[in-house]
Amino acid sequence: MSLFDLRLSDIHNRLATKQLSVAELVDASLARIAATDSKVGAFLTLNEENARNEAAALDAQLAQGGERGLLFGIPAGIKDNIVTEGLRTTCGSKFLDNYDPIYDATVVTKLRAAQSITVxxxxxxxxxxxxxxxxxxxxPVRNPWALDRVPGGSSGGSAAAVAAGQAYFTLGSDTGGSIRQPAAYCGVVGLKPTYGLVSRFGLVAFASSLDQIGPITKNVEDSAYVLQAIAGHDGRDSTSAKVDIPDYLSALTGDVKGLKIGVPKEYMGKGIDPQVKERVLEALKVFESMGAQWEEISLPHTDYAVASYYLLASSEASSNLSRFDGVRYGVRADNPANLLDLYRRSRSEGFGPEVKRRIMLGTYALSSGYYDAYYKKAQQVRTLIKRDFDQAFEKYDLIIGPTAPTAAFKIGEQVGDPLTMYLNDICTIPVSLAGVPAISIPCGTADGLPVGLQIIGKHFDETTVLRAAHAFESQTGFHNLRPALS
Structure with a gap:
């Protein structure tokens, strides 16, 4: 059995009983990256020297005995829009090609406190x-299940690294589905927490009212471990919620008897691949066999979610990305004629086509004469979408459906059709607009590619989401499936 097939709890026990060293874990991770990343392309920057030095220091601590946390010595990967002190953070953009942060994001600080190692x-x-x-x-990143397929995005590197056995867990960020959709495409577990549960301090902002950091792991138990470490209030984040953090591990009982599940007809209709729909229906039968009840429901404003999201997210992106001007940090144009030319050329040369497209869309939506017609209207629709979820959760404990309408598509297949690309998030975007938690877990395959099941919960009720996901996982073996590459 590969080290990457072990649960984090198994690794923790082996470290505690001296069957395994932290250096061996780091060596295995770095060796795996060296062997496979030329094919997958999951990593932008390696932290090899520091990782080995930290491993040696942690092994010295192990030799002295004493209690260690559950993430002690575990090598992890961090999405490149989460700042890391002294470790290059590019956001996948040439604009930040030379950016070495001078501080850590709160989630990185928490992982350091848990003595995890960033590889x-x-x-x-x-x-x-x-x-x-x-x-x-x-x-581009390639899907470890089929190298001619996309891994999903925007956290494609985070999902592919776990699927390829390069890291034991990773952190991603989710704005409209960017943890859940790549987790579904890569056959791993991706959790988007309730908005405000995990600090956004140090996350380079895309859409501030939607962005949320969460874990990508091999199984649900590992997700609970990582969430336990990174959740909690942060005074440096004005949107961070002051809520009690429960013991997420205690929720993993395997018992879902009596849970009431709603299945939105809008998530199972037109545009959903028949094989994906079939896998979801089979998953619902598993929940039935464990004593849960489900029935079809309606979230009537789902049809307006994608349009509302792209207006709101692009508007916030237009505002957030205005700070990238070639003056304060990042790359700048050579020999500008004047200040205006510096702004224009730095942004034109630094941003790629998709970023430019969204900045232009957002600037237009916020402009004088169009604000009420577009941005304000989109905010009103967002309220209606949130109300749909609030009303559904008055009767149901969970909402379940597919994570994505299809399995992973081929690289280049949709790159010239932005609208079709945007519609791939039809099942995840409403959840983000409502700010509720959701997890994607493997529930089978379609034409040999993974299919994700999305389990959605009430605000700050990650315990029920994790409980249901873990119970399903315990009755099936889909989370143990591995791509040929791994």
Whole structure:
């Protein structure tokens, strides 16, 4: 059995009983990256020297005995829009090609406190804008299940690294589905927490009212471990919620008897691949066999979610990315004629086509004379979408459906059709607009490629989401399936 097939709890026990060293874990991770990343392209920056030095220091601690946390010595990958002190953070963009942060994001600080080891920064769609990881300014990421397929995006590097056995867990960010969709395409587990549960301090902003950091792992138990480490209030993030953090591990009982599940007809209709629909229906039968109940429901404003999301997210991106001007940090144009020329050329040369497209769309939506017709209207629709979820959760404990309408598509297949690309997020975007938690877990395959099941919960009810996901996982073996590359 490969080290990457072990649960984090198994690795923890082996470290505690001296059957395994931290150096061996780091060596295995770096060796795997060296052997496979020329094919996958999941990493942008490696932290090899520091990782080995940290491993030696942690092994010295192990030799002294004492209690260690569950993430002690575990090598992890960090999405490249989460800042790491002294470790290059590019956001997948040439604009930040030379950016070495002078501080850590809060989630990175928490992982350091848990004594996890960062082995590198992971590839992504530029500034998290994209659903296929073809928008990286450096190189696309390829799906370990089929190298001619996309891994999803924007956290494609984070999902592919776990699927390929390069890292034991990774962190991604989710704005409209950017953790869940790549997790589905790569056959791994991706959790988007409730908005505000995990600090956004140090996450390079795309759409501030939607962005949320979460874990990508091999199984649900590992997700609970990582969430336990990174969740909690942060005074440096004005949107961070002051809520009690429960013991997520205690929720993994395997018992879902009596749970009421709603299945939105809008998530199972037109545009959903028949094989994907069949896998979801089979998963619902598993929940039935465990004593849960489900029935079809309606989230009537789902049809307006994609349009609302792209207006809101692009508007916020237009505002957030205005700071990239070639003056304060990042690359700048050579020999500008004047200040205006510096702005124009730095942004024109630094941003890729998808980022430019969204900045232009957002600037237009926020412009005088169009604000009420577009941005304000989209905010009103967002309220209606949130209300749909609130009303559904008055009766149901969970909402379940597919994570993505299809399995992973081929690289280059949709790159020239932005609208079709945007519609791949039809099942994940409403969840982000409502700010509720959701997890994607493997539930089978379609034409040999993974299919993701999305389990959606009430605000700050990650315990029920994890409980249901873990129970399903315990009754099936889909999370144990590995691509040929791994």
């Amino acid at each position: 590198g920064k992971l590839n992504m769609d530029e500034f998290a804008m994209g659903g296929s990881n073809e928008n990286s300014a450096y190189h």
